[in-house]
Amino acid sequence: MAEPLFKRLAIIGIGHIGSSIALGLQAVPGTVATLVISDTSPVHLAKAKELRLGDEYFADPGAAVAGADGVILCTPVGSFATIAEAIAPHLAPGCILSDVGSTKQSVLRDVSPHLPPGMPFVPAHPLAGTEFSGPEAGLGDLFQGRWCLLTPEPEADPAAVRKIEALWAALGARTAKMTPAHHDRVIAIVSHLPHLIAFTICGTADDLADETREEVLQFAASGFRDFTRIAASDPVMWRDIFINNKDALLEMFSRFSEDAQAFARAVRWNDTSYIEDRINRSRKIRKSLIDIKQA
């Protein structure tokens, strides 16, 4: 490539997603000329340096974004307002700002007010990640074949949107656009609610009498282990997601609770046709998922 996509790209927050972007970019040389890494945690920053994830390293996010033509916020979404305020005075004209947050209405709410007028902001959310965290959890192929959802506002600069799409394409991801509100509802049911449930059921098991708890651990292979894999995810990241997508999450939780109560009631009263009907509907959805995956 004659011209890099970004001359100087700053990654703010070098956790699991930030480090995966950094490693992914190493596999497509020429996409980014200089990769700048910033993290307020000295431990994370030192680890990133040790792993040679970038070209330059800054504890201060303001210093990191100076002169950059691209900035990606990769910290927990609860920190976005503070970071946006901190970096705003240092953003170069023409710089494109993006992020990887799992909640998109809150990101617009927290970031946009701080930005210089006309600065392009292209919120993004890669649907990828494992239950591991930190710069040492980076995976260069994490985004290969995965979706990255973009939620730019209608008036967003199309050229800026295309550059962020190109960045994710370079990392192997497919992109799709939707409104922030729609994103937040879809992700509430496919990701946020499953995490809330997984975190909860681990606690429920932990509260059981000692003898039972021991055996929960021992015999967890029967569903519990798969079911709770996502419960090992990062506490601060997930605390921020829950709080910042509470409307959609609580609506989905409320729908789920009603359905679960109805299911439990059917079990109590031996309503076999209700139970079979619900199980058959579930299987149909699972089949659709498998069909889509195979397509």
Add this chain to the structure above:
Amino acid sequence: MAEPLFKRLAIIGIGHIGSSIALGLQAVPGTVATLVISDTSPVHLAKAKELRLGDEYFADPGAAVAGADGVILCTPVGSFATIAEAIAPHLAPGCILSDVGSTKQSVLRDVSPHLPPGMPFVPAHPLAGTEFSGPEAGLGDLFQGRWCLLTPEPEADPAAVRKIEALWAALGARTAKMTPAHHDRVIAIVSHLPHLIAFTICGTADDLADETREEVLQFAASGFRDFTRIAASDPVMWRDIFINNKDALLEMFSRFSEDAQAFARAVRWNDTSYIEDRINRSRKIRKSLIDIKQA
């Protein structure tokens, strides 16, 4: 082996578990001299024959158990009372009866009253299985390294218990003994409740507005897919499990519901320390699981 463990073993119900036992036994020749297979479904029985899963095939369970020194019930637990009644007159003296049902108090309740006095009954529950079903879903190594829980009554013949333990050891499983009541509580939380939740959340997603539902399928990789894998499981098997372990299941569901409501309330009121505490507890449990697996 000079002497087989069972001269004539009858598997009643050739679904996913029955066919996995049959295939597993083919890998340890000499353990069972003659394997008899019975299924009231002509389609399943024909398939079992075509796959050469056994040595003899009977639609009628009574005919299948005649002359057998071992019988394993592998049908959904809701059918156990009917099957026990049907086979009881045909059971040979000295025959050992076992099963693979996921609920153990109900199995004792439904089977024991039909048995001839003194006939050894050793209930068992292998903690293994996939979301697939039917005789073609059999896996010869399904039980390798997995647990099989035995819940014999205190007065059970120790020699019969040892034979069933040896059968599961031949299939590669580790065995543990516990009371039926304790089994039902442990399995309610590690398996039955996760299934109820997975079945429910698929339905909740299916009830969403069309546009959202489409995208739930498209973007399911973000947790939902893993989380709902078990929701593809067999409807009749799971209907029977829920109904036959309702006391333990409803108690665990009730505990889980309280905990989930408390979590949702913390999200609504921005109770970040509660949320972080719950997530940290979950991670600890997940870590224990990983430690046990590595041990």
